[in-house]
Amino acid sequence: MLANFNRMALGVAAALTLQLAHGATVNGVAIPEAAITDTLRAAQLPDTPPAREAIKQQLIARELFRQQAAKDKALEQRPDVQALLNEARNQVLTQAWLKDHIKPAPVSDAEVRARYDAIVASLGDKEYKARVIEVADDAAASAALARIKAGEDFGAVAQQVSLAPSKTAGGAMDWVSFKVPAQEGKTQNLPMPIAQAIASLPEGAITPAPVALGERRYLIKVDAVRPTQNPPFDTAAPGIRQALQAQALERATLALVTGLLSKAKITQ
Template identity: 30%
Template sequence: MNKMKLALVATGAAVLLSNAALAQNIAVVNGKPVPQARVDALVSQVAKQAQPGQPPMTPEQKAELQKQARDQVVLREIFTQEAQRRGLQKSPDYLQQLELSRQGLLIRALFQDEEAKRKINDTDLKAEYDRLRAQADAKEYRARHILVETEDAAKKLIAQLKAGAKFEELAKKNSKDTGSAENGGDLDWAAPTNYVPAFSAAMVKLQKGQLTDEPVKTENGWHVIRLDDVRETQFPPYEDVKPQLEQRLKQVRSAEFVEDLKKKAKTDYKFSTEQH
């Protein structure tokens, strides 16, 4: 009698375990179960691709995403089984792509692990902010220019300007730099380092409202420059640029990590100077 009770208990336990396993599957395709975990992984992958600042999904959107993910996972299982039935998993191309995918996943995991070990804190961000601020130019300049093909054309424009012609009108009619020409040659506020050396050198020598007496030659052509104003550099507040600072530091540390691994690796391969 006791043996019969034990057998019944064992049978009941097996049924419960079987039901639990089925509950973790979303479908069975040709006898093979498709686990819910695949759906969860796909949904998680989609969530990670969301842009910063994007509003959270509504319950309706989440339900729709789950439904689409289930469809996709089951369809992929059908495709996979058909490919295996044809023996495509043994093809050289598949095996090569599989190895590349395996490497890619491992490399991504490696960089995620390294980033987690070297968390960026406020002290790091503030130090980077102070460093960049110290490197910034002390002054910003607001200039206008007219860019033309030849020195003679530039000299004629200078003569017209000295005779009373309006800079803005001549820039709109003559400048090859169509972006600034539409605004009368206005280049907005910028540090001297934003321009090529020859342009910067000529610009910083000017007084407010002054025009270059001679055309300025650069690789782009010949410039007529007028300086409209000068001010102290307007560096953005720390809180406004924290996200950019964090992204910059992540990139710097990632590059350092790459260089460190390259130095440690025992290899006879010589990397080109362009590779990082």
């Protein structure tokens, strides 16, 4: 009998676990499995049992809060709450209207291929993996360079003194390729002085003197040089298409704004 009871208890526990894995109800309000999946995707989290459980608990808490707030009838009448509700309503309506009226031109396969070919044509024979330290003036540049010449690691100095966003990565930049000699506007968005310095350095070398760019000064190290490695078209195409779609969306949005401005009466 005890064995049978234990088996029954285990069966009930398993059934409850299975039920919970497929969602939950909170005071009779269902939290469907789809809501958990959608929240996971929106948060860009891996679809794993622990992640699903964590999201489910968050949704349960949110539903409990919502139910308690709904019971407070005076809450909705407060001026500050009314203002927030109106703002949220306006945002929802605005986003819905924009979705209906912004119609970017579709990106064709030919456009993706043309963009890929143009990118490949803009690259040089070599690509460089470099590090950069950006400082405010000559004195700071000289002090950083002296530390490096004395044996300190370039990346460690970058983390301590660089003003560039790459400081947390020790000044490391992405692989970059451009035709040599560098030409203005054809250096993959690198400022000309920095591109020229990178191209002039052998692998492992550091600029012997700071590179001036406006009021800032730069120390550059080339960690590695290799033949340019172009990704296959099929690999690069999704990213290129996404970039072209973003540009098409930007153009369509600008056209819509321009049209609305031309008809609007605006006083300042």
